[in-house]
Every structure is written in C-alpha cells, then in structure tokens.
Amino acid sequence: MTSSAKPTDAADQALDAALRGLHREVLAEPLPAGLRESAQRLARLQQQTASTRHWGGMAAGVLLAFSVGWLSHGQLGGRLDNSAAAQTAKVEREFVRQAGFAYAAYMPEKRHPVEVAAPEQEHLVQWLSKRLGRPLKIPQLDAQGFELVGGRLLPGEGGARAQFMFQNSQAQRITLYLGAMAPAAANADNQSTQFRFEPDGPVPSFYWVEQGFGYALSGPVSKATLMALADAVYSQIH
C-alpha cells in the first residue's frame, strides 16, 4: 500500500473526480462577516505566538537584564564553562517541560484535580514537605484573584515533585510545580536565580532555579500576568 489515498480503479477515480466538484463554488465565495472576524482574531493570536517564538531569544536577554532584581544573593556567580552551562540549560528545560505536562494532565480534571484539597492545607504542606525533603510554603495568590485548589505529589528526575493548583473566578487554572533538580543543574545553579519564560509546550511557564530546587509557574494567561504571579510567588516563598 502506498501512502497516497488516490484510487487506481477507474470507477473510483470517476467518483473522486465527481466529489472534487462538489460545492466547489464555496471556495470562491467571499467569507461571511462573522467568519472573517473570527479568522482575523485567530490570525492575530497566531502572529503573536509566532513573534513570541521569533523574539524569544531577545526576550530572554531583556529578561536577564530585569532578572538582576531577582538575584537572591545579588550576584551572578562564577562563570560556568560552556558544557556545564549547556547541561544545566538542558536539565532546566526538561524540568519546565515536565511542569507543562503535569499542568496539561491535571488542569482539565473536574473531580480529581488535586490529591489533597485546600481545606486540608496544613496536612498538604506537611506531607509534601516531608516527601520533597525541605520545608515548603504555599504562596497566597488571593490578591491576584487565584485561590488554592490543592496539591499533589508527582515523580521527577531529581526526586519527588509537588504541584500546587490555583484557580480564579473564571475557572482559569495555574500551577506551581516544584522540586529538586537533577544534579547537573542543582550543582551549577546554586548561586543565581533567573526568571525564564517558556512560551512553548502545552502552556506558557515562568521558571527559576534556586539552591538546587526548581520552580515553574504555568498557566494560560498573558505573559505579563504570569510574570506578576511569579513575582508574588517568589517574594512569598523566599
């Protein structure tokens, strides 16, 4: 069998030719106004996405300049040699990728978005702190309109990971995904904290690494909103 779906039988060829003529006039009709508007809206979204990708490198540079404010110790730390830096970047990308997958897996859940729900917050913190091996703090994002839904435990490369889910009144969900990084990134990145934006994947994320621990805040909101949320998370948990 070839990958082409074209028939070899003469009768089938005649049928296919007839079908190709079906409603052909629709192709030449001007689009109804409603369709044209929706198409334009979709095209704008598409272009935004494309330009975010195109300018992603530059945005990261600009962000780096701003990120000085985020440095927990006020220093960029010693220069890493290139291969270690590349290895670190790879591990970090993998981390944020897993955060995106975890978001995509649990965000649509209606009945079981979390293992432990917000009313049992105290238990949730104790349990996840124990499993991740360090005291965790759940940020309050009420001021930004997001309430805690709860949290769950997930497997990760450098050990257990935790996911906290928040939701606003429009039922938009964001997640904070955190946990120990695989050793390469954990060792290399113990001096600096940089916020990075990841526009690709199932959902956009801001992520950062501090003291061997990675954090990714993911949600289908604008970059500015996500940045403000990441700011709030960062300032509360450190």
Place this chain on the structure above:
Amino acid sequence: MSQQSLVEHIPGLRRYARALTADAWAADDLVQDTLERACSRWRLWLAGTDLRAWLFTVMHNLFISEVRQLQRRPDWGRTVDVDAVAHELQAPEGAPGSLIDLQRCLMQLPLNQRSVLLLVTLEDMSYAEVAKVTGVPVGTVMSRLARAREHMRALMDAPAQLAQPAQPLLRVLK
C-alpha cells in the same frame, strides 16, 4: 506562518463542512465554532505542526461531539428524508442534478466513512493526514475509505427509489 495561510484554509473548511452536513447554515456555524475553539486552544497548537490538519482536527472533533449531543435528544432517530429537504441542499444555480444526487448519496454513508471520503477527495489528504484528523489508525482510514467508495458506487448505481435509505438515516444507538 503568515496570516494569509490561515485565511486560505477557511474556504476549504467551509466546503468540507457543507459536504459533511448538506446544510449551508449548519456548515458555517460549524466553521464559526471551529474558529472560536481554535482561538481558545491556540496554545495547544504546536509550532511546526500542520495548520490545516490542526484546523480540520478541531472541526472534526466538534462535529463528532455535536452529533453525539444530537443523539442524546429524545427526537433522535426520526428519519430525515433527504429528498424532502433536497431544496435545502443549497445547490448553486443551475447545478447539475448529479451533484445534488452526489450529496444525497453522501448523506447515506455512515459519518466515519463520509468524513474520510471527503477529506481524501475535497482536501486531497493522504491516509496519514486523514488518520491524524480523525484520530484513528491508518489501517482504519484505509478500510473506511474503501467501504465508503464501494458504498457510494452502489448508492449511485442504484435506481432512485433504491437510493432511499434502506435503513433510517439517523438511527437510535442503543
């Protein structure tokens, strides 16, 4: 990926929707819903993947879920006589009768055969592309396409009264 390329796919989506539903209004509603859904799911479209396939996939899934919702309605199962609504089939002025007949026969195909046949003929998609859009394995696409063509030929060769649905067009699934 330019704005052009997105808009370019819309006439194709409209034509496919019209052939699928045999109803110009329902078809444009389906395209409209598809574009709205695409707007809200834009982030799920992965860079580098085929835009046309993605749009048709969104439309396919919407259409299937609409049909399923219809099936849950109590009046589902009442048959629709395609000849009785032939005037609604929106044939262009002076369209040859054979095209109306073609649409009528198409409506007698099971939905999964009709969509595969239309994607292959109207959009010139390969087996792999159709498999992606309809979410079934390539082998299933091949067998559905073969059955669709066979079915169509039988319907079109049959005398007019035999081309009436032998079974109700819309069946209650129990």
